[in-house]
Every structure is written in C-alpha cells, then in structure tokens.
Amino acid sequence: MLFDFDDTSNQNIYKLLVATIGPRPIAWVTTQDVDGTVNAAPFSFFNAMSGNPPVVAFGIGGRGPGDVKDTGGNIRRTGEFVVNLVSFALAEQMNITAIDFPKEIDELAEAGLTKAPSTKVKPPRILEAPVSMECERLVIVDVGIDRAVVLGKVLAIHVQDDCVLDRDRCYIDTPKLDLIGRMHGAGWYSRVTDRFEMPRIDVKDWTPRGKKAAE
Numbered sequence: 348m349l350f351d352f353d354d355t356s357n358q359n360i361y362k363l364l365v366a367t368i369g370p371r372p373i374a375w376v377t378t379q380d381v382d383g384t385v386n387a388a389p390f391s392f393f394n395a396m397s398g399n400p401p402v403v404a405f406g407i408g409g410r411g412p413g414d415v416k417d418t419g420g421n422i423r424r425t426g427e428f429v430v431n432l433v434s435f436a437l438a439e440q441m442n443i444t445a446i447d448f449p450k451e452i453d454e455l456a457e458a459g460l461t462k463a464p465s466t467k468v469k470p471p472r473i474l475e476a477p478v479s480m481e482c483e484r485l486v487i488v489d490v491g492i493d494r495a496v497v498l499g500k501v502l503a504i505h506v507q508d509d510c511v512l513d514r515d516r517c518y519i520d521t522p523k524l525d526l527i528g529r530m531h532g533a534g535w536y537s538r539v540t541d542r543f544e545m546p547r548i549d550v551k552d553w554t555p556r557g558k559k560a561a562e
Contacts, residue, residue: 350363365391365529365530365531365532366532369528369529369530369531370528370530370536370537371391371392371393371394371528371529371530372391372393372394372432372526372528373389373390373391373393373433373526373527373528373529374390374391374393374403374430374431375387375388375389375430375432375433375441375473375476376388376389376390376405376418376428376429376430376431377429377455377462377470377471377472377473378417378418378422378425378427378428378429378470379421379425379427379469379470379471380417380420380421380424380425381424384450384451385453385455385470385471386417386418386421386450387444387454387455387458387473388416388417388418388444388445388454389441389442389445390405390406390407391528391529392405392406392408392496393405393406393430396498400500401500402485402498402499402500402501403430403480403482403498403499404497404498404499405430405497406490406494406495406496406497407494407495407496407497408493408494417450419487419495419497421470422484422487422497425469425470426483427468427470427482427483427484428470428482428484428497428499429465429468429470429471429472429473429481430479430480430482430499430501431473431476431478431479431480432477432478432479432524432526433476433526433527434476434477434524434525434526434527435525435526435538436525437460437476438527438536440458440459440460440475441458443457443458444457444460455473460473460474461473461474461475462474463479465479465481465503466503467481467483467502467503468481468482468483468502472505477506477507477510477524477525477526478505478506478507478524478526479504479505480503480504480505481501481502481503481504481505482499482500482501482502483499483500483502484497484498484499485498485499485500486498506519507524509523510524521539522539522540524539525538525539525540526538526539527539
C-alpha cells in the first residue's frame with residue numbers, strides 16, 4: 348500500500364516512520380547550559396554516521412515553532428554534549444527524564460541518577476549508563492521550524508568495565524551492555540536479546556545467480 352506524503356498529515360507521517368524504522372537506538376543526551384544548569388533527555392532518532400571521523404547524529408523535535416527543547420538550546424550555546432546509552436536496567440529511569448519538566452528541574456536527580464565528570468567536555472555523563480560518548484558539536488541542521496538534527500564528533504567514550512573484553516584491541520561484550528531500542532507507538536521498546544550471526548560475503552566467494560543451474 349502506498350502512502351503519498353503529499354497527502355498525509357505530519358502526525359501520520361511520524362506514525363509511519365516510527366512504526367517501520369525500528370528498533371531505534373536511544374541517545375540519552377546530557378547537556379549543560381552556560382549558567383551551569385544540567386539537562387538530560389532521551390532521543391530515539393539517533394545513530395552513528397561515521398567512523399573516521401567518529402560522528403553521531405540525533406534529531407530533536409521541539410514543542411513549538413523555533414523550539415528545539417533545552418537540549419538543542421544548550422548545544423547551540425555551548426557546543427558540547429554527552430550521548431549516554433540506555434540499558435534495560437535503566438529503562439524506567441530514562442523514561443522519567445523524558446518527562447517535560449521545567450528547565451530548573453534536574454531530571455537526573457528526579458530519576459535517582461548520578462552525574463559523573465566528563466574528561467573533554469563540561470556536560471556530565473550518567474555514571475550508571477553502560478556507555479557514554481563525549482561529543483563536540485559539528486553542525487546543527489534546522490530541518491523544520493521546530494526540528495533540528497545535531498551532528499557531533501565523538502571525542503572520548505566510556506564503557507562499563509565489565510563489558511570490555513579486551514581494552515587494547517577495543518573488544519566490547521555488546522550483548523552484556525543489554526541496550527534497549529525504541530519501537531512504535533507511545534511506549535514500546537525492544538531488547539537486544541534475540542540475535543543471529545550472518546558473516547558478510549566476500550566477492551571472491553560469490554556464485555552469480557543462475558551459474559550453478561547452467562553448470
């Protein structure tokens with residue numbers, strides 16, 4: 348069935364996107380404003396865009412025209428942020444930080460989470476998070492009157508000690524991170540507990556379609 352976006356409302360376009368693109372990793376972003384106020388909020392329009400240079404991107408939807416929430420405003424003013432990842436054990440606390448609190452409310456305190464100092468940027472990381480990426484802003488692309496995409500360069504990454512298999516070779520026990528992803532609807536998420544392995548095929552090992560039958 349075709350859905351022509353020229354004839355589809357913005358609300359329904361959003362529903363179609365989030366229902367078909369999933370699971371989506373969650374960027375649990377911490378920022379710090381110029382006055383020292385710390386903000387934490389989760390965003391599910393998120394992923395890694397490049398390995399060299401290391402670049403991540405996430406999308407922010409505002410509350411109204413010209414608004415990109417506290418997170419977007421803080422990044423515009425300071426150029427720094429931390430992307431924390433969400434484990435299953437932290438799902439409920441992440442959900443608390445998604446509440447639309449006033450700017451003066453400390454979301455991390457409300458969720459019972461611990462601020463930990465970063466090494467290269469001013470915003471703190473979330474101590475309990477299994478992964479935290481310290482980032483500096485590359486560019487903010489305004490894609491609508493209340494929508495922006497933030498691209499950031501990763502300067503350093505913190506990984507929970509017991510999830511590091513080999514520090515020198517940077518081998519991570521990814522399943523042990525137990526990360527969650529965002530799914531469809533108002534409150535659906537997924538866990539990375541059902542996996543399968545499929546090695547990439549080298550071109551030298553590929554047999555063109557129809558060749559075996561002809562032989």
